[in-house]
Amino acid sequence: MTDGPEYDTDFREHPEEYEVGRGEEGVFKVEPYKSELLDLWGYADRETADEAGTAIDAKYREYREDSDFPGMDMARKYLQMGYTRAMRYARYPGGQKYEDGTERDPEKWVDHDKREAALVYEVWWERVANDEVYQRAKAEHRE
Template sequence: MKEFDYDLDYKTLDFTDAETRMLYRIGRGEQGVLLVRPYTNDICAHWRFKTPEIAVKSANKIFAMYLDYRDSEDFIGMDMCRKFLEMGFTRSRRYANHKTGKKYDKEGNVRPQDPDHLTNQYAQSAKIFKQVRDIVAKNDTYKQMRKEWRSHE
């Protein structure tokens, strides 16, 4: 597996361009989620997690975009949707664990989890994003296209 390449000039790259597409790297987890344009701009416009209701609307919209990318056989779009769903889960969990969103105190120590970290609205949002992310990541078409992409990285 090749690591995500943070050295590229992402501000000038258009990953819908055939030659540029070959530069895309899956990376680990949600690496590069905010860099790969125009996908980042398109998907980020719908990415929200403040309440479970907002998270449902956001996750459903991103899933619909994923289906459109899948129907167009656009693996980068599919993978970017997966990354945004992953980021919805991880960011929601961060705020579920720590109301301020800050995991560390000024001395660099991990802050204790909030008492309601398993039940608050952000914990509920995290569950929503994780459920949809799991559907995407376990989809046979996605897994096959990911395997093919990895073989060419």
């Protein structure tokens, strides 16, 4: 695949080339992390989200132990994406935020299973985002 320059870089070997970016940017491009995290990720319901959160958090801990900031940040992004995707499905029928090119008004909890999944992911995401080691590594990486 050559959809972007990220595919040409192994960010574990070249962490200095990794850019934090905004939100969930790079989750489907940054290797080798995409290959390590994507299969762990799911948001069908509370149980799926908790299993995924547990597995992604375990990978986060491995990356943290190895002082692998790109891995730590990618794990954070997958947890954040679990929250945002599940919440979108919880608030929009079929997860469709747009209809005929126009943004729909969100509904209040169209899919309760997805809302539960989002709430589970929110806990995992905040745990990583608020981790002092993560915050310090992020600040150092940006320098």
